Structures are given as structure tokens and as C-alpha cells.
Amino acid sequence: MNQLSEQPANEIHFGLVENEAIDDFFKKLKDIEQQAKVRVGDDDIRHLLKLESWCNWLYLIGLGTAWILPNPISAFFLSQSKFCRWACLAHHVLHGAYNHIDSVPNRFTSDKFARGIRRFTDWFDWILPSDWVYEHNFQHHYHLGEKYDPDLVEENLQWLRDKKYPNSVKWFIVFILDCTWKFTYYNSNTILENYKKKRGNTAQVLNLSYAWNLKYPPARRLILLSILPYFCFNFVFLPSLFLFISPTTALYVLINLVLAEVFTNLHSFIMIVTNHSGSDIFRFTTKISEKREFFIRQIVGSTNYKTGGDVNDFFHGFLNYQIEHHLWPKMTLKQYQFVQPKVKKLCHDFGIPYHQESFMSRLKKTVNVMIGVETMKVV
Numbered sequence: 001m002n003q004l005s006e007q008p009a010n011e012i013h014f015g016l017v018e019n020e021a022i023d024d025f026f027k028k029l030k031d032i033e034q035q036a037k038v039r040v041g042d043d044d045i046r047h048l049l050k051l052e053s054w055c056n057w058l059y060l061i062g063l064g065t066a067w068i069l070p071n072p073i074s075a076f077f078l079s080q081s082k083f084c085r086w087a088c089l090a091h092h093v094l095h096g097a098y099n100h101i102d103s104v105p106n107r108f109t110s111d112k113f114a115r116g117i118r119r120f121t122d123w124f125d126w127i128l129p130s131d132w133v134y135e136h137n138f139q140h141h142y143h144l145g146e147k148y149d150p151d152l153v154e155e156n157l158q159w160l161r162d163k164k165y166p167n168s169v170k171w172f173i174v175f176i177l178d179c180t181w182k183f184t185y186y187n188s189n190t191i192l193e194n195y196k197k198k199r200g201n202t203a204q205v206l207n208l209s210y211a212w213n214l215k216y217p218p219a220r221r222l223i224l225l226s227i228l229p230y231f232c233f234n235f236v237f238l239p240s241l242f243l244f245i246s247p248t249t250a251l252y253v254l255i256n257l258v259l260a261e262v263f264t265n266l267h268s269f270i271m272i273v274t275n276h277s278g279s280d281i282f283r284f285t286t287k288i289s290e291k292r293e294f295f296i297r298q299i300v301g302s303t304n305y306k307t308g309g310d311v312n313d314f315f316h317g318f319l320n321y322q323i324e325h326h327l328w329p330k331m332t333l334k335q336y337q338f339v340q341p342k343v344k345k346l347c348h349d350f351g352i353p354y355h356q357e358s359f360m361s362r363l364k365k366t367v368n369v370m371i372g373v374e375t376m377k378v379v
Contacts, residue, residue, distance in 0.1 A: 025350045026292055032342045033328060036335040042103050044332040047310075051088050051333070054314060055081045066256035067242050067249045072263075074256045079263035080315070082125070087271065087317025088333065090114060090123040094133050095329045126187040126230050128221075135193040141329055145276065145283040145301040150189055153277040154369050154376050161372035170371035178269045179262050187226050191218045234261070268317075270363050275322040276302055278365035279374040280355060286379075298326035299347060303355035303362055307340050316359070323354065 062077030092098075096110040106112045107122065114122040114129040123129060135150055143149045154161070160170060177184065213219050239254040282300045305320035306312060313320060313333075321336035324343055331339070347354035368374040 028346055032339050036339050044334045045103055047334040055085045066253045070252050070255040075259035075263055078260035082264045083267045084317055085123055087319055097330050097332045126182050128226050131190040135190040139193055153273055157370045174367055174370050179265050181269050182265050188222055191222050270359055271317050271319045274362035274366040277369050282377045282379055284379055299323055300353050302326050305359045
């Protein structure tokens with residue numbers, strides 16, 4: 001074991017000790033990044049196209065069978081397609097992961113993907129792509145685990161943690177939130193974050209109800225550009241295409257689309273929210289003081305799930321490489337598969353905590369934080 005592991009934990013984790021061990025750690029971490037960079041090329045584009053085709057086929061199969069009966073199989077196919085179009089495609093393309101590849105199609109560059117009319121073909125969701133880019137790429141990634149991180153669950157659910165309800169009641173509330181969180185929290189919060197940026201006051205605290213009061217610009221943007229287009233297309237237009245068979249058939253399609261929406265909310269919540277929460281994960285009370293501290297925070301403030309193999313990674317939305325993603329947000333999906341075991345081994349060699357568990361284990365730890373049974377580590 002390298003001598004870095006012999007230092008006090010708080011000094012190791014946040015780069016506050018100047019010694020050869022920590023310098024060596026960052027040198028080797030940089031070497032891993034360089035190894036991945038020289039591998040990037042046409043294979044990464046083909047890999048992304050394959051994942052996109054999986055999304056498309058799942059959607060076509062789900063919608064093409066949704067008219068038969070209300071059933072969880074069609075809903076699952078639709079849900080997996082919706083989730084992975086966000087997590088696998090939009091998430092990484094809008095980080096600019098493929099911008100630097102010469103052969104990349106324009107639609108897979110961050111300034112073209114889901115922009116303008118392409119929103120309806122690339123990533124049509126409750127969430128507005130332009131607002132999500134700011135909320136996620138900047139607020140979340142550059143304030144990970146801090147008070148103003150929009151994904152800091154312990155902070156966001158403090159109101160529930162403080163309640164004196166029985167834990168069974170709190171679990172039920174969390175379940176309802178999970179089933180609806182893209183609609184009730186995520187899309188409205190992304191709009192609020194962007195609104196605060198435009199007003200030049202990103203530290204301003206705005207209750208989510210502000211996003212639903214039509215007196216205010218965020219609410220009008222939320223209703224007119226986010227909710228109405230998605231609701232009308234998904235729950236009115238698509239079912240109406242099946243009216244020529246019968247009204248009952250159109251109803252079956254509507255039921256499956258609603259069920260798929262619930263599945264998508266649950267799936268995305270489990271994969272996204274649990275990435276940075278748990279009693280073994282750090283949150284931070286101070287701003288980053290130096291570059292090395294930033295990288296260490298990404299490791300000890302994140303967690304991975306089971307990794308390896310495109311099918312497994314596709315189901316996880318490639319969010320099972322969260323540590324590597326936070327170290328290098330602009331890395332392609334294929335290269336995360338390459339660097340992950342190297343980063344894990346490096347952290348082990350230097351005694352830096354590297355969390356990797358099943359998503360069910362992480363879900364339990366996250367919910368315990370949400371309901372106030374457990375508390376995150378604080379530095």
C-alpha cells in the first residue's frame with residue numbers, strides 16, 4: 001500500500017497534504033486519461049450509433065405492441081428507450097464528449113444535439129435541453145456535494161428528514177416522489193436554475209412553487225415549452241394514432257404510455273439520485289481551494305454500480321461509471337469502460353475510497369438519507 005494511505009483521512013481525501021505520494025497519484029491519474037484520449041476515434045462513434053439504434057428499436061417495439069393490452073412489457077420497452085435516450089445519448093453528447101472526433105455527425109455535437117427542431121427527434125422529454133445543460137454541466141458538476149448542488153439529496157429532502165412521521169410513511173412519500181420526480185422536481189428545478197443564472201443570482205433560493213406560478217417567467221416557460229408540448233405529444237397525439245382501430249385500443253396505448261412514464265421516473269431516479277448519496281459518501285461545506293481537491297471530491301463524492309458489457313451498461317444508462325464521468329465529463333462512453341478498472345485499482349493502491357455496489361444497495365442507502373435514518377459524511 002502506498003504511503004498516501006497512511007496520512008490522516010481528511011488530509012488524503014482533499015489534497016491538503018503536499019507529498020510525493022499524492023503527486024504520484026495525480027500523475028498516474030493523468031496517465032490514465034491520456035491512454036483513453038489516444039484510443040478515441042471512429043469506434044466511439046459506431047458505439048454511440050449502436051446505442052442509439054437500441055433506443056430506437058426498443059421504442060418501436062414498445063409503441064408497436066402498446067395497443068394490444070395494458071401490459072408492463074410494452075411499458076418497459078418504452079421506458080428503457082426514454083431513459084437511455086437521456087442517460088446514454090443526451091447526457092454525454094451535451095457534455096461535448098464527441099465534439100473532438102473528426103468523423104462525428106453534427107447531430108452528436110453539443111451545439112446541435114436536441115437544439116431547435118431537433119429537440120423532438122433527439123431528446124424529447126419533460127426537461128428542456130438548454131436549461132438542463134446549465135443545471136447539470138455547471139451547477140452539479142462544479143458544485144458536487146455542496147449546498148448549491150441541485151442534486152444534493154440530503155439538502156433537497158431536509159423537509160422530509162425533519163418530519164416526525166413513521167419511517168413507513170416517509171418511505172411511501174419517497175416512492176410517490178420517485179414515480180413523478182422528473183415532472184414534479186427535475187424539469188421545474190432545471191428551469192429555475194437557468195432563470196437564476198440569467199438574473200445573475202445563482203445563490204438565490206427559489207421555492208419550486210415559483211416555477212408553477214404563472215405570474216413568473218419560469219412558470220410560463222415551464223408550462224408552454226416543457227409540459228404542454230410533451231404532454232400533448234405523448235398522451236394525446238400518440239394514442240390518437242390508434243383510434244382508427246378502436247377507442248379501446250387508443251386507451252390501451254395511453255395506459256401503457258402513462259405506465260412507461262412511471263417506469264422511466266423510477267428507473268432514472270434509482271440510477272441518477274443514488275450516484276451521490278449515502279452515509280459513506282461525502283458532502284462539502286467549503287468551496288474547492290485547488291485543482292487536485294476537485295478531482296478527489298469527484299471520487300469520494302460519487303459511487304459506481306456494476307460495470308462492464310454494453311447490455312449491462314445500457315440498462316444502467318452508463319451512469320454506473322459515475323466516478324470516471326465526474327473525473328472526465330467529456331470522455332466518450334466506450335472509454336469509460338476502458339478507464340474504470342484502472343481508476344479503481346489506482347484508488348485502491350493509494351487508499352482512496354472507491355465506492356462500487358449494486359444499484360439496489362445504493363438505493364437503500366440513499367432512501368435512508370432521504371428519510372433521515374442516516375446522514376452523509378460532511379467535510
